[in-house]
Amino acid sequence: MTVYCYLTFPTTYFAIRAEQLLKDKPYPFKMVPVPRSISSSCGTALRCSCEERKLVKDLLLAQAVEIEGDFRVEEQDLKLPRLFSRNERAGS
Numbered sequence: 720m721t722v723y724c725y726l727t728f729p730t731t732y733f734a735i736r737a738e739q740l741l742k743d744k745p746y747p748f749k750m751v752p753v754p755r756s757i758s759s760s761c762g763t764a765l766r767c768s769c770e771e772r773k774l775v776k777d778l779l780l781a782q783a784v785e786i787e788g789d790f791r792v793e794e795q796d797l798k799l800p801r802l803f804s805r806n807e808r809a810g811s
Contacts, residue, residue, distance in 0.1 A: 720793045724772040725764040726779070727753055727788040734763040737784050744778065746771050757790050 728734040738750050748767040753760070767775050769791055779786060 720795060722769055722791060722793050723766050724769040725751075725754065725757060725766050725788075725790045725792060726772075726776060726786050727757065727762060727764045727790070729785050729787045731763065733785050734765070736782075737765055737779050740779060740782050740784065741765075741775065746775050746778075748775065754792060754794075756792055757788070 726737070728737065734750065741748055746767060748765055750763055751766050753762040753764045757764070765775070772789070772791075776786060776789065
């Protein structure tokens with residue numbers, strides 16, 4: 720299992736603003752669709768490491784970015800199917 724932290728925003732404006740503020744900072748993050756485990760509604764969330772979540776959140780709040788929710792989500796690691804060459808498939 721992998722654990723990620725997600726910040727959600729009340730509007731797309733705040734999600735875009737958060738991305739702009741963080742793009743030159745040393746915190747790794749990714750803008751992603753809000754996971755279904757958090758909400759069934761559409762929207763954009765900021766995924767970051769849980770270790771740096773507080774630093775990211777504090778930075779955004781200091782710049783007047785409104786945050787709607789703060790979530791910690793355990794996700795199963797996806798295993799991709801093995802790809803076979805044409806020869807392997809024919810010989811199996």
